[in-house]
Structure formats: structure tokens, C-alpha cells
Amino acid sequence: MxxxxxxxxxxxxxxxxxxxxxxxKTWREKAxxxxxxxxxxxxxxxxILWLTYGVMINNWxxxxxxxxxxxxxxxxxxxxxxxxxx
Amino acid sequence: MxxxxxxxxxxxxxxxxxxxxxxxKTWREKAxxxxxxxxxxxxxxxxILWLTYGVMINNWxxxxxxxxxxxxxxxxxxxxxxxxxx
Numbered sequence: 001m002x003x004x005x006x007x008x009x010x011x012x013x014x015x016x017x018x019x020x021x022x023x024x025k026t027w028r029e030k031a032x033x034x035x036x037x038x039x040x041x042x043x044x045x046x047x048i049l050w051l052t053y054g055v056m057i058n059n060w061x062x063x064x065x066x067x068x069x070x071x072x073x074x075x076x077x078x079x080x081x082x083x084x085x086x
Numbered sequence: 087m088x089x090x091x092x093x094x095x096x097x098x099x100x101x102x103x104x105x106x107x108x109x110x111k112t113w114r115e116k117a118x119x120x121x122x123x124x125x126x127x128x129x130x131x132x133x134i135l136w137l138t139y140g141v142m143i144n145n146w147x148x149x150x151x152x153x154x155x156x157x158x159x160x161x162x163x164x165x166x167x168x169x170x171x172x
Contacts, residue, residue: 003142004139004142004143007135007138007139007142008139008143010135011132011135011136011138011139014128014131014132014135015132015136017128018125018128018129018132019125020125021122021123021124021125021128022121022122022125024122025120025122025124026120026122029120031119031120032120033117033120034111034112034115034117034118034119034120034121035108035120035121036107036108036110036111036112037107038107038111039104039105039106039107039108042100042103042104042107043104045100046097046100046101046104049093049096049097049100050097050101052093052097053090053093053094053097056089056090056093057090057094
């Protein structure tokens with residue numbers, strides 16, 4: 001594995017958990033009025049594109065990363081809709 | 087260009103603007119208490135990794151995407167710190 005490969009895998013692994021702090025924060029505080037719904041809708045649609053790309057080029061790192069992000073984005077969209085009024 | 091390439095470029099182009107709705111919303115509403123600082127710190131660090139990876143493999147799509155995201159994340163970190171109290 002080249003040093004570029006290692007950098008790519010490290011970047012991909014970290015990307016998968018970008019949304020986790022927001023999910024945890026909103027889950028705990030039950031307030032999401034200031035969080036952008038569109039950010040997570042764009043992310044959700046985008047992750048479907050990335051997942052399709054991952055399947056097309058048969059790249060498991062892209063597939064797994066985007067399945068995790070798709071799941072986190074879906075949770076955030078639900079949390080946003082639930083706690084939008086506070 | 088293959089259909090996989092087109093899918094990859096479309097996904098990359100959309101990724102670059104994921105944070106834009108949050109930047110615009112926070113800029114307008116001047117409130118960011120409910121937005122996670124850690125999400126954007128993780129994103130910022132992650133984009134430096136991706137940018138380094140892009141430079142290492144000489145991939146302009148990865149470089150340009152992550153320069154845009156780095157810029158958006160930096161703005162969101164500043165907006166969060168400025169409007170955290172409201």
C-alpha cells in the first residue's frame with residue numbers, strides 16, 4: 001500500500017463520521033431550528049451518487065463510507081424535522 | 087469519459103456545496119447554538135487530509151472540491167464561534 005493509499009483511506013474513514021457530532025448534539029439537546037435541512041438533503045442525495053459511483057467502480061471504501069453517511073444524514077433529516085420548532 | 091467518471095464528477099461537484107446552505111442560513115439568522123462545532127472541525131481536518139491526498143495522486147477534482155469545502159468549513163467555524171451565544 002502506497003503512502004497515498006494510506007492517506008486516502010484515512011481521509012475516507014474520517015469522512016464517514018463527519019456528521020456524528022451533529023447527530024449526537026441534536027439527539028441530546030432536542031433542538032435543531034438553527035441546523036440547515038438543505039445541507040443534509042444535499043448530503044443525502046450526494047451520498048446516493050457516491051454510493052452509485054462506488055458500486056460502478058467496485059470500490060468498497062467509497063461504498064462503506066457512503067452507506068454510513070447516508071444513515072447519519074437520514075437520522076439528521078428526521079431529527080431536524082422532529083425538533084425544528086424549538 | 088466513462089459513465090462512472092461522469093457519476094464521480096457529478097458527486098464531487100455536489101459535495102463541494104454541501105455546507106453552503108448552512109453557511110447561508112447561519113449568516114442570515116446570526117444564530118448557531120444548535121450547530122455542532124465539532125462537525126466542522128472534523129470536516130476541516132478531513133479536508134486537509136483529502137487535499138493532501140489530491141496533491142499526492144495529482145487529482146484536480148479532489149483538490150478543487152476540498153479547497154471549496156475547506157473555505158466553507160472555515161467560515162462555518164468562525165460563524166459558529168461568533169453566534170454561539172444566541
